[in-house]
Amino acid sequence: MSTQETCPLCMPANETVLWSNDTLRVIAVEDSSHPGFTRVIWRDHVREMTELPAAARNQIMDAVWLVEQYQRGVLQPDKVNLAQFGNMVPHVHWHIIPRWSCDSHFPEAIWAAAPLRSIVEKQRWDARKAQIDAVLPHYHAALTKALSAL
Template sequence: MTSCTICNLIEGEIIWSDNIIRVVLLDHQDYRGYCRVELISHTKEMTDLDEALQFKVMRCVFKVEEVLKKIFSPEKINLASLGNKTPHIHWHVIPRFKEDPHFPNSHWGEKLREGMHQAISTKEKKDLIQLLSQSLGQ
């Protein structure tokens, strides 16, 4: 068994998947709708993928962003792929609101206020799953 937290699916709930990519909804009370797009196979860099797979991953990231915009109407959506602590291809797709603890800073930056503490509603989650399935298939 690998020590990779993404390979071991340590956090979140899979809300969409095919045999190559999965979308995980993270349970974060301050960042409603926070998703991660994860390549299922353990691969370190986007440039380790062939061009077709690079485009497939990015298409998924953009579709997740599009769906999150539609459901949550955030002030901004942050996209990030760092992988310094977890060297496995994954993209953070984070709806941002003026009321969130760090806005306008990165959600990894200095906290400016107490959080929203607003969990995703059952309807929002259902809509998210439905729209992802319509946009991405399956």
């Protein structure tokens, strides 16, 4: 079986696609602990950014920057994390993750163990998360419209 046949980004299932074209797609990552988490995925099975021609690298990064801009504008996080690893899934994709100083993992990476939180800190995050969840549909709609103009 080829790598493409086993690659979860080549053979997606149950994705919430916000926007796509012939070369990439932007999805909402369904992660209740990290609202607004968005992924930009290169459509073809390519392992490294440097395997893409310069114009293609610019195209994917334009989408990444746009996602970050709309996260900052609509969701108003304290910080935005950008990550492109490919260790687990060797297929070019970017994680754009809005972060709040009171979120469940801050200041650690979302893939790290969550720091211990007091009841008050958990309640603070729950209240902030409810506000974020309320604006997520607006973020998704605004981002989709902006991506369509790329």
